[in-house]
Amino acid sequence: MNDQPLWLTFIFAFLIMNVLLIGMAYMTYFERKMLGAMQDRMGPTRTGPKGLLQPIADGIKLLGKEDLIPRAADKWVFFFAPLIVFVTAIVGAAVIPFGGTINAFGRDLNLYITDLNVGALFVLAFSSIGVYGIILGAWASSNRYSLLGGLRAAAQVVSYEIILGLSLVGVFMLAGSLSLRDIMLEQQTNLELGPLTVKNWFILSQPLAFILFMIAAVAETNRAPFDLPEAESELVSGFHTEYSAFRFSFYFLGEYISMIVVSLFAATLFLGGPSGPGSSDHWYLGILYILIKAIVFLFFYIWLRATLPRFRYDQLMGLAWKVLLPLVILNIVVTAAIRLASDGLLF
Amino acid sequence: MSSTVAQPGTDGMPVFAEDMPPTGTYTISDEVAINESERLLTLNMGPQxxxxxxxxxxxxxxxxxxILDCDPIIGYLHRGVEKLGESHRYAQVVPWTDRTDYVAAPMNNLGCVMAFEKLCGVESPERAQYWRVIMSELSRIASHLVWLGTHxxxxxxxxxxxYCFRERELILDVFEAFCGARLTTNMMEIGGFSRPIPDGLIPQIREFLRVFPDRQKEYDDLLTANPIWLARTKDVGVIPAETAIDYSLTGACLRGSGVNYDIRKAMPYLVYDRLEFDxxxxxxxxxxxxxLVRMEEMRQAIRIITQCVDAVERMDTPLMAYESEYVIPPHKGTMTTAEDMQRHFVWVIKGISPPVGEAYAAVEHPKGxxxxxxxxxxxxxxxxxxxxxxxxxxxGVLSHLAKGAMLADVVALIGTIDIVLGSVDR
Incomplete structure (x- = not known):
């Protein structure tokens, strides 16, 4: 690890944050275009060439809207809840490595903001704190639909967090570390698969964990088919029913940024992060690869939303505790046994 | 309960002497101690x-x-169609029926016109009857598409x-070509159709018949075997056959419970007795x-329309029973001869006066x-x-079904009953 001056880290953090915000804005554009294509329609076309300025127009519109606070609302909580969602979503990106240490501009630069030794836990922890924003916002709205949405969010996130965390245990055991940088570097070693030599991406050795992680990640970010807290058809947007203007857009930003962060996280954990052909020689290819991998995940999110109906609350809980939890524990046990056997410690 | 010996109980509610057990200790269970209204959440869904x-x-x-209790409240779209019908001349009543179930307007027109025809003793010509069947089956598909899409x-x-509205658009195009309107069609007239069938309508319908089965296959692929769809719909809102009859349900709500009652088979009207369908x-x-029942009804409707289009393609018989005095005189001539114009004018202004009596006509509407x-x-x-x-x-069956269901099921139940508030409130 390279100790670089703090101001460089600040610059990099500033860059990442802006990339995330712009990425989020264009994520909405990407989603609308993709949904449009899947639903036989055009998506945004009017604002700018091919509707490319649509996210910016939406942002300006949201800034200009009236900021309504219901009279019965708990004003301070109502004020802070969206910020919790937004901040916790964006903080997760601090530990995502976009590459190793490179030599550019005559210096050694780290392509990550920080390398925490518990990086993976850091991401999980902040995504768990994010749900407080939802619950508090729902409570502060003093609206019954919001309240039900908040209760659903609490139950859902508590259940799926367990799956999310446990599904990664296999990866941690294989990598021997919780640091995302170590996990990334571990996946750049080669793996012999008979005649083939491939990079040791953890999706190959942990396919079940990958599937479970993806299911739990969709639930954790409250996206279809697990978008129960904001179930539009019965709860009329659930926890953010009473939010308007830029307060609403903080929820919106938070949701999309957490999708992007989870996608980057998944790419780092299971798809080798920046690894790919030529990435060891050219660091910019690595950044490109991790972004492409994240976009594949984001496309997957949109695809799910366009295709699947929504689960019912009890079915969602049943799925988590009766199906996913046994599977994830099975995965841990099998991985641990194999790991021990390969080290000659078993039997 | 008398109000003479009331004294405050521990829960703040008055306890009456006759409620007390005659001997022993008076204990308050949790259900009583916590006021019922505090344990339950009352949620108002709608009207917006x-x-x-x-x-x-x-x-x-x-x-x-x-859900412990469900109380549907209607009347927010009440326009008094029945009262309006009692203050307009017969031919003017038909357009009001468009506004009842506006997703299948031709079917409403048909039922109304059939009642009037029964009253007057008019029978529409065979060719018009085939066209009426085509239009009503098209509107059945149109209505089911709205149901499927929203459900x-x-x-x-x-x-x-x-996807559903994409296909419905094709049907609305047919309606537009046929009568000029897409939603409130006012399509049927007493005695048949007074306007000629436009050229190119039959190829347009045939094109729809060609396209639609494949598109419906897509819906099938997306939903019928989808595990989430199955989880959300199977064993939800079960109506046993007896309950369905008790609540006098009709349409798919009744047939979904296995009761074989379809007016097209039970009391055939128009040319349904000559058509093959299940x-x-x-x-x-x-x-x-x-x-599943509604999906299959769409397939059967395609079958019916195909037979009707085949039959009607070769027909050149009149579309209107002009021989009856209750039928609007031909438009032809109103522009050139004074007599025709006067006759037409008088018919329109004075309307028809059917003989004293009563009539009831029912059609198998997409909803029942x-x-x-x-x-x-x-x-x-x-x-x-x-x-x-x-x-x-x-x-009426909604509150029965909703008891004990989950909140998310309510929207599935409202969807499965397939309501249009214009028709519920009239």
Whole structure:
């Protein structure tokens, strides 16, 4: 690890944050275009060439809207809840490595903001704190639909967090570390698969964990088919029913940024992060690869939303505790046994 | 309960002497100690709610997410169609029926016109009857497409609604070519059709018949075997056959429970007795069965339309029973000869005065039995005009179904009953 001056880290953090915000804005554009294509329609076309300025127009519109606070609302909580969602979503990106240490501009630069030794836990922890924003916002709205949405969010996130965390245990055991940088570097070693030599991406050795992680990640970010807290058809947007203007857009930003962060996280954990052909020689290819991998995940999110109906609350809980939890524990046990056997410690 | 010896109890509620046990200790269980209204969450759904299909209002009593009580409240779209029908001349009543169930307007027109024809003793020519069947089956598909799109959207399948409306557009194009209007068609007239069938309509319908089965296959692929769809619809909202009969349900709500009652078969009208089609029946009566029944009804409607189009293609017989005095005189000539113009003018201004009597005609509407009852006192205005709208009757079963269901099921139940508030409130 390279100790670089703090101001460089600040610059990099500033860059990442802006990339995330712009990425989020264009994520909405990407989603609308993709949904449009899947639903036989055009998506945004009017604002700018091919509707490319649509996210910016939406942002300006949201800034200009009236900021309504219901009279019965708990004003301070109502004020802070969206910020919790937004901040916790964006903080997760601090530990995502976009590459190793490179030599550019005559210096050694780290392509990550920080390398925490518990990086993976850091991401999980902040995504768990994010749900407080939802619950508090729902409570502060003093609206019954919001309240039900908040209760659903609490139950859902508590259940799926367990799956999310446990599904990664296999990866941690294989990598021997919780640091995302170590996990990334571990996946750049080669793996012999008979005649083939491939990079040791953890999706190959942990396919079940990958599937479970993806299911739990969709639930954790409250996206279809697990978008129960904001179930539009019965709860009329659930926890953010009473939010308007830029307060609403903080929820919106938070949701999309957490999708992007989870996608980057998944790419780092299971798809080798920046690894790919030529990435060891050219660091910019690595950044490109991790972004492409994240976009594949984001496309997957949109695809799910366009295709699947929504689960019912009890079915969602049943799925988590009766199906996913046994599977994830099975995965841990099998991985641990194999790991021990390969080290000659078993039997 | 007398109010003489009331004294405050521990829960703040008055305790009456006659409620006390005669001997022993008076204990208060948890259910009593916590006021019932504090344990339950009353949730008001609607009338402005995206999933109540218009302005239905449902007051729910929830314990967690489980519904203990469900009280549908209607009337927010009441326009008094029956009263309007009693203050307009016969031919003017027909357009009001468009506004009842506006997603299948030709079917409403048909029922109303059939009641009037029965009253006057007019029978429309064979060719017009075939065209009426074509239009009513097309509107059955159009109505079922709205049902499928919104029902799937309520359950969370977002794209379905757009796919369904894409196909419905083709049907509305046919309506537009046929009568000029897309939603409130005012298509049927007493005695048949006074305007000629436009050229190119039959190829347009044939094109729809060609395209639609493949598109319906897409819906099937997306939903019928989808595990989430199955989880959300199977064993939800089960209506046993006896309950369905008790609540006098009709249409797919009845046939989904396995009761074979379809007016097209039970009391054939128009040319339905000459057409080959099957009546799909469900077995269990849950939301999924009704989904399957309606999907199959769309396929059967395609079968019916194909037969009718084949039959009508070679026909060159008149479309209107002009020989009857109750039928509007031909438009032809109104522009050139004074006599024709006068006759037409007088018919339109004075209207028709059917003989004294009463008539009831029912059609198998996409939502069930749509009946029109009309009483004539010999004047040009109906003495009594009554609409039996199927979804008003079907909606009665909602509170029965919702008890014990989850909150998310309410939208599935409203969807499966297939209501249009214009028709419920009339």
């Amino acid at each position: 709610h995206p999933s109540t299909h218009g302005v239905l209002r449902v007051v729910l009593k929830l314990e967690g997410e489980v 799937a959207l309520d359950i969370g399948a977002l794209s379905m609604s757009l 009546v799909p029946l469900g077995t269990k009566g849950d939301v999924y069965d009704r989904y 039995e749509n009946g029109y009852y009309v009483v004539s006192d010999g004047s040009s205005i109906p003495y009594r005009f009554r609409v039996r709208s199927p979804d008003f009757v079907n909606l």
